[in-house]
Each structure stands twice: as C-alpha cells, then as structure tokens.
Amino acid sequence: MRPVIGYVGADVPVELITAAGAVPMRLAGRPGADRTLGEKYLGRGLDPAVRSLLSRLLAGEFGRLDGLVVSRDCEASLRLFYALRELRRVEPAVVLPPLHLVDVLHLPHRTTTRYVLAKVRQLRATLESWTGSVITDPALAEAITAHDRLRALLGEMAALRRRGRLSGTRALSIVARTTALPVVQAIELVESVLDEDHAPVPGRRVFLTGSGHDSPEVYEMLEEAGLLIVGEDHDWGDLLWHRRVGAPTELALAERYQHNGPSAPRASIRARAAHTAAAARECGAEALIAYAREHDDAPPWDYPAQREATGLPSVLLERQPYGGLTAEARTAIKELS
Template sequence: MRTALAALEEAYARRGAPPAASKARTGGRTAVVGYVGADMPVELLTAAGVRAFRLTGDPGSGSALGDRYLGRGVDPVARSVLARLLAGSFGELDRIVVSRDCEASLRLFYALRELCRVEPGSGLPEAYLVDILHLPHRTTARYNRRRIGEFAARLEAWTGRPLDLAGAVAAHDVRRRLLAAAAELRRAVPARLTGRQFLAVANAVLPVDEHVALLERLLVEADQLPEHAGRRVFLSGSDHDTPHVYEAIESEGLVIVGEDHSFGGPFVNEPVGAGGLDALAERYHHGGPTAHRGTAGERAARAAAAVRHCGAELFVAYCRAGDEAPAWDFPAQRAALDIPAVLLEHQDYGRADLAALRKEHPCPT
C-alpha cells in the first residue's frame, strides 16, 4: 500500500486540474469552479457541493496570451493563469471566482470580465469577484459580511440548492488543524518533511474529506518518515504556486521549514467554528498581514515570531519580478531577526537566481 505522503504528492502533481467528483454524489454533473487568490472563502465552495480548485500558472508554458490582455507589468502568475485559461488548459469550467488578495488578481478579474463581454467566443465562463477588504474598521467588517453573503447567495443560485455551511466549515476546520500538525513535522529537528513535500501536503488537489483522510494517515505514519538534515530556512515573499523555487533552494543543501505565502501553511490556524456567515466573514477579514496588505512593521513582527517557532537558521525573501511588494518589507524584517537574511529580488517566475544565497550559504561539495 502506498504511503499517505506518496498519495498526497500524486494529488499535488494534478494541480491545475479539478479534484475527482465525490464518490458520495450520484446523478447529474457536478459544477466545476476554478478560483484565484488567497482570500477565497473556500468553505462556501465546499458548502455549495461544487468541484473547486485553485488555478495555478505554469512557468514552462509561456504567457503570451495573458501578456496580450494584462501587459507584462502584471505579476507573471496572473498572466500565466490567464494564458492557460484562454488555451483551455484547465478543462471545462462552469465558473471562475477571483478574490481581491492583490492587484494582480483584481487585474485578472477585470480582464476575464471584459473578455467574456467583448469576445464571447473565447470560451471563458462567467467570472465573479469576492471583494474582501482588510482595513481594521467596523465599516470594513460590515462590507465584508455583505460580500460574503452575496457570494453565498450567488452559489445557491448557480447550484439551485441551499448551502451546507455548517458541514463545510467543520470539514475545513479539521483540515486546518491537521495541516498545522503536518507543519510541525518539518519543524522537528531534524525535519521529517522537506519544504517541497509540505507544498504537496498542503496543496493536494482533493475533495476536503479525502484530503482530511490522507492528512490523518500522514500523521499516523510520521514515525516512518525519513529525517532531512540541512540548514533550516524560512522562506518569505512571493507566492509559490509551483514547486520549482522550493526544489532549487533545497538542492543547495537547505531545508525550508516555514514560509509566509498563501500556498504554504495557513496564516490563521484557529477554527471558524459556529457562527455561520458572520464568523466566516470575520475570519477572512483578519486573514494575516500578507505583503500586499500588511504594514512593514506587522510583517517584520510576524516573520520574527515564525522564525523562532520553526527554528530557522536562515531567512530568505524571494521576490518575483512583477510582484515587488514583498521586497519593501525586507529591511524591517532583517532588522527584526537575529539570524542571517538574504533577499532574492527581481526573480523570474518559477526560477531562482541563487547567487546572493550562495554567498551566505555555499553549496556543499
């Protein structure tokens, strides 16, 4: 029988494709929804019973089609996602849902909406924006609650049935708890998971119930996992929707034991619990100080606490060309840390120029 880690890695290799239809569902076609952005209230997608998956780019396939509509100044991940949508790489989608987690996601939504309007033959489905804001104000909280409610109502209209919100929230709370436990495996000394393996564990393309079952098995099998020695790294900065940069960094004899981007461990581990849409809106209002919406001071304090928690020995800030916001935080982060810090700036999508890293950490021979 294959291990849980092998099954999770196999499911991660299917990123950019919808999860299989639930075995429990019978009759009719299940709607397929692709989504973009870290602020997506995924509990609502699960509650609607759709097959939902996060759209990812592909550094190796080019982005010419996306560049045509977004321009080359936009984060290349958004351009790649648009190019793949226009090429039909994600299969048949019924809807696309975009969260406003950063400017690139918002630009992608506007491009999708306009393409549907002026080029109906493009084959793109309807795009919908979930506009969650993060200002620390009561008016922002009310705004977010309205947007969450509108999205819930739209999902009910799309599927023609009421949402099972309580069941979905409970399932995602369990998954968050198990992912937090899995993250502790690579914080062990020595680590029991590499950073690349944790990406697979966290982003396996599976229905929530199947993901939970494999995470439970992974924790049961933890004692059988090999140990991974190497200098321990905390990775900050741009999102990583593919494993390429993790693989490049860990090939230098390093082990990534923590990160602060949205494809890594969850920013907030506390359960949503009861409270319905109000509790869900509250969670996404306070989703954590990402590079695109947190202050430099908040990001620095968060980085220092996370570095201590995972026992990192080296801090690496990776900033992709077209995604400059993370680099603005680096001086404050470096000042808050008591370990060496390296900035990898203006990096090509899916690649890592490690010259600056090698000065701090020469590759072992």
C-alpha cells in the same frame, strides 16, 4: 457530477463553495509554460504567475469550470478579473465561466467586518445561482467544520516540518493538492501523510518570506542547495491554514477571512515583520530568505524590517523569474547554506 468552481487567491471563502455542493479548485500558473495567451491581454508588466494562470485558463487546461471566483488579494488578481470580465464582453468566442469578484478587506474594525460579511453573502447568492443549490445554514456549518479540520491537519503537518521530519518541497506540494480536491478527500490525503514514518530531513533550517509559490520548483532548488524550508509566510503555505473559522456561522466565516494574513500585498510592514519574526522563532529557523518575483513589488519593502525583527542571517533575492532562481541568487544561497 458535482459542479467545479475555480478560484484565484486565498481570500475566497472556499467553505461556501463546498456548502453549495461544488468542488473548489484553486487555479495556478505553471513555470516554464508558454505565457503568450496571458500576455496578449495582461501585457508583460504584471506578475508572471498571473500571466501564466490566464494562459492556462484560456487554453482550457483547467477543464470545464462552472464558475470562477477571483479575490482582490493583490493588484495582479484584480487586473486578472477585469481582463476576464472584458474578454467575456467583447470576445464571445472565448469560452470562459461566469465570474465573481470577492473584495475582502483586512482592517481590524467592526465596520470592516460588516463589509466583509456583505461580500460573503453576495458570494453565497452567486454560488446558489451557479449551482442551482440553496446553501443552507446546516450545510455551511458542516463545510466550515470540515475545512477547519483540514486546517488543523495541515497544522500537524507543519509541526512535522518544524521537527525536521518533512521537507518544505513535499509540504508545499501536498498543500497545493488539497486546494484542488473535495475537502473530504483533502482530509484523507493529509491524514495519510501524517500516518507515514518520517525520517529526519537534513539541511540548514530556513524561513521563507516574500512572493507566494504555487509550485515546488523554487523550494526544490533551495533544498537541493542544502537548505530545509521549515516555514513560510505566503498564502500557498502556512498562511493558508494557520487561522481557523472556529464557529459554524456566516459571521465567523467573514471574520476569519478579514483577519487572515498578514500577506505581503495587503498588510503593513510592521505587521509583516512581527508575524515573520514570531513564525521564524516557532519554526526554529536558522536563516531567513526573502524571495521576490519579478513585478512583485511588495516583498522588498518588507525585507529590512523582517531582517531586523528576526535577527537571523538573511538574504533578499529580488526580481526572480517565476519558478526559478537567477545565477546571482544561486550564489547567494550557497553562501547562506
């Protein structure tokens, strides 16, 4: 049986996990589930998605993991790593996999590239020790090619959304499934979706910005209200696939993750606004929704510049519950739709 390596955050170079002969599984929370275990160690002042993820991990819901890679994509992920590392140290009765932190920086400098390349090489060595398999250059090249193929197919699926032939809810669910499958099976899944007949999907075309969505509940609520999510700029959606590696080398892999984004926690307000405006235009969006989960403080800072840059009718939904909408947000959505 192939080893399973869990990972948290889109800054983890999953190609290395595949090249090690393991299955990469992106971990996520679950809205509505009990978060008591996670809050015991993280408190209640952190993004509830991460508190839910830790609760699920401690409850054994992800099954047996042969390792866990956490990226420093945001403050919540970093605090999760520190909590897990301390738990392994002081509570040996708690069964946790070995841990590794990946710190990918996103500055546009060659010195940053060298730093990220060093982190990629550290992860490569860690995965070899966990799996007992040497990651050869040919294996890495094959993994890069396969994951780039998957990203290209997800881009084709995104084109279906832009043509109004696929709902945002279904697209998000499919993307999430690809993050917990071997890459070959993920490719087959997306190919099967692309082979379907796709009827037009009704709804006012909206672009979604702000917090990431690791489950479809919010998308379902928005689309049930008469909207159609044709694009987004979080890393469970379009930011996950839009940049490819391009060359089958370790350096190209480092550059892909260095330059991926721009995400709300790691990019400047100007960069976010420019990206959102360009992506919304490409999607043919008619409105902009900024969704900010409670204890996710970055998106509201981005919103004024995004609203100005897009020039679209827009609404900011602040301090939203994980996987849900407040009554005030539902009212605002009705006015927008």
